[in-house]
Amino acid sequence: MSLNPASQPSQAGEFAENARRALQDEGLRDALRHATGLIHERRGAAVERVSEWPELRQRAKELKAATLARLDHWLELFEERAMAAGTQVHWAGDGAEANRIVSAIAARVGARTLVKSKSMTTEETHLNAHLEQEGYRVIETDLGEYIIQLAGEAPSHIIVPAIHKRRQDIGALFQSALNVETTDDPKALTQVARERLREEFARADVGISGANFAVAETGSFLVLENEGNARLTTSLPRVHIAMIGIEKVIPRLSDLEVFLRLLPRSGTGQHLTSYQSIFTGPRSEGREGPEELHVILLDNGRSSMLKDELSRQALACIRCGACLNVCPVYGEIGGHAYASVYPGPIGSVITPMLSQSEEGQDLPFASSLCGACRDVCPVGIDLPALLLRLRSQLKAPGGQSSSRPEARGFRLWSWFMTNQARYRWMAGVLRLGRPMLGNARARSILARLLPPLRAWTTARELRLPAARSFREQWKRGGEQ
């Protein structure tokens, strides 16, 4: 199973190279800085108005932990109640199984066109590629997803798929792909998409959605959105299929309240999105809506993350994207550099954990461990702790636990640092070298000679050691 999105110029396992390339793309960096800054600001303004925000986070964290600790029970209850309401419940161990279930349903009902509302889970399983191979037309209806589908790209953000594109890029894309007049006005572009997609909604045989939450006690699931495309996707076609990761289950209908308070604010800075739809079974006879409702419960590596308390935290993710918007790394290079369906801090954790192969093993290293992600996470996931643990478990890029010179260098360094006398001797030697190091040219020669220093100094200054050590200054009672 590969989480590497299809048709992706960035290579999995090549984060360093992808990042370097992204850093050279000024247009991309402008777009990202503008967009992530804006959403983060909007999130901040919304959160500030909620004085009980810390209590809400705590409640959500506890609720998720308690639910995941008995996930088998809640999954069975969900299935029982959903089936009682007339929903057909399917179980998929991995993405390939899930995709086969979808195409089997499509084949049985004689579908030709399928419309989709935004679902990162279906990106994860590469559902579109599978359906297209089987000869179906699959149309993404979320505006951001529609844009990247036309561009043949993968989403670069969990909730704003085309965040890396400027309006001019989208205008040019629509002009060439849809044969419309060039414009870069978002309103006009949205109107074009609305008109084209209405034709698809009208003719679609099957609608595919994800779900934000699945409620065990009622056998229901909830889909949150702003555009109305999910409502259309799930109201017009005869068949509605929802692909839902098993970690999305929550016990009670009332539990939706805490998440409805947290998710829209964390995700876009809204108190609530324009629409929430709660589905409980297909339509009754003679009423509106799909006659068949299917839920596919997807594992795809999630069960392996249930093994201990820390990794269970990562399953609490409600896919708000707040960690992406605050991350200094994501904010400079964007989602494609991660070469994974899930980028940013949460992606750096769950990509290697979900993957059955060795995908995303360089991603836990794509972090400065600043901890900003943990601070904004609405469900309190300790992302830095997870990143550190993954680093110790995974191989570093290059395939070895660390390069031999690097390992030797660190052993030498720790030999000096773990003994006071040796440390002071080393510090003294460095200070003696100060006059030489004071020469910038000498510093750059030195940096070139020592490979670790060269890597360090490509983006940082090589600093001078202080003239006097802290101890000496302290002894003399003040500044030198």
Add this chain to the structure above:
Amino acid sequence: MEARRRTVSHRETLLQRVRAALAEQPVELPLPTGATPGSPEEWQLPRDRLASFSEILTQSGGSVHSVRNLSEAVQAFRRLVEELGLERIAISDATELHDFVAAVPDARWTLAQDLLEGSPGREDLFDCQAGLHLAQGGVAETGTLILDSRKELHRLTSLVPPVDIAILWAREIHANLGSALGHFEEHGLPPTLTLVTGPSRTADIELELVVGVHGPAVLHVILITEES
């Protein structure tokens, strides 16, 4: 028989994997109970709920027209029809809306009953300029309308036309999300429960807000304040 056995084993395999993983670090944690933190107090007075509902829905891009009773609501509707130049209107099957149809006899009315699967009326729906229906409830905390698909055929009427006109009795407004959900926990959920807070919108292009995407671009709520 073969297919069923395969499906059963997918289920069993998945559940076994979950159980085995949980068994590595089993823990019993109590589910949090009681009101969600910060749940705004139940507004005792309906007029407080009404005020909050109107204010927040307006902030979210909807328009709220307060009237005293059904006949004033009909008048408000007629004013909207004139203002917006509405000639082709979709309407749900709610019997309370008969007076609205009678008040605008020259419009082309598309009935929700004619929009069901396979009906010829579906093409007309995409041509309608507005949709008229009731809302079964509201939420004061968030300025939200509640549409219950069991009670009325308004799923498509409230979604496809670019203008959405909803009639709501103020007495049906719940204080907050918790009490609204509690109501459905007690009375059961319909096949589709839709919560609407303003017109459709997107910020997918450079994070710039565009109102009116796939759902309606305009939302008018005619709020009837009479008690009974």
